Amino acid sequence: MLVIGFPTGALQANCYLVATGEGEACVVVDPGQDAVEPLEKALREHRLSPVAVLLTHGHFDHSFSVAPVCDGHDIPAWIHPDDQEMLSDPLKGISAETAAFFGGKLEMREPKQVRSLDDGAELDLAGLRMTVDHTPGHTGGSVMFRAGTEEGGRLVLSGDTLFAGSIGRTDLPGGDHRSMLTSLRRKVLTLAxxxxVLPGHGPTTTIGRERVSNPYLTQLGDSAPAAPHRGL
Incomplete structure (x- = not known):
């Protein structure tokens, strides 16, 4: 399996390209701000052909370039329906402080093709099989994508549900701390x-490492500390 990742935009959200190998079809995950140019460069360099964009959630730092990428390649975007409205109204998902930082204006539009992600769905795209896990908490429509590799390994694109040493904040519109705890118990701690883990921000990690060192997993419960402001 070939995975190419790079940070995008002011908030350094990770964008990923996933394929079975060089010169093959691929999926694009979370094309955020300023993602188009580095994405196109990676496609050319590795001779990849995108067939879909997958969104872990609707926040603009993960989805800002979805329309130009999808429409430019005539491919669909996949997103959970609870977050779809943010593709055309990104201010619905951010804090007043973040909105002010960007001048109170963030113009986006939906791509021509939008398809819905459902919990437990199996996606067969670009020769890859990915399982969708609905993980509300950071947003109502947050999801993770699980996949196996031909080499026998396992990976999860966790979006802003899980980071190395942290989790996504839950104090934004659509966020819910109790839902996040439930998602962590049922969808994260059950993984091998x-x-x-390919997170939405920051470095790669593993479930085993996070299970023993991430304070939001080791102290899981209502007394867990509030998540720091990472991403939005």
Missing amino acids: DDTV
């Missing part, structure tokens, strides 16, 4: 320790 050797699962590689």
Whole structure:
């Protein structure tokens, strides 16, 4: 499996390209701000052909370039329906402080093709099989994508549900701390320790490493500390 990742935009959200190998079809995950140019460069360099964009959630730092990427390649975007409205109204998902930082204006539009992600769905795209896990908490429509590799490994694209050493904040519109705790218990802690985590911000990690060192997993419960402001 080939995975290419790079940070995008002011908030350094990770964008990923995932394929079975060089010169193959691929999926694009979370094309955020200023993602188009580095994405197109990576496509050319690795001779990849995108067939879909997958969105872990609707926040603009993960979805800002979805329309130009999808419409430019005539491919669909996949997003959970609870977050779809943010593709055309990104201010619905951010804090007043973030909105002010960007001058109170963030113009986006939906791509021509938008498809819905459902919990437990199996996506067969670009020769890859990915399982969709609905993980509300950071947003109502947050999801993770799980996949296996031909080499026998496992990976999860966790969006802003899980980071190395942290979790996504839950104090934004659509966020809910109790829902986040439930998602972590049911969808994160149940994963195998050797699962590689490709998060929405920051470095790659593993489930095993986070299980023993991430304070939001080791102290899971209502008394867990509030999540720091990472991403939005």
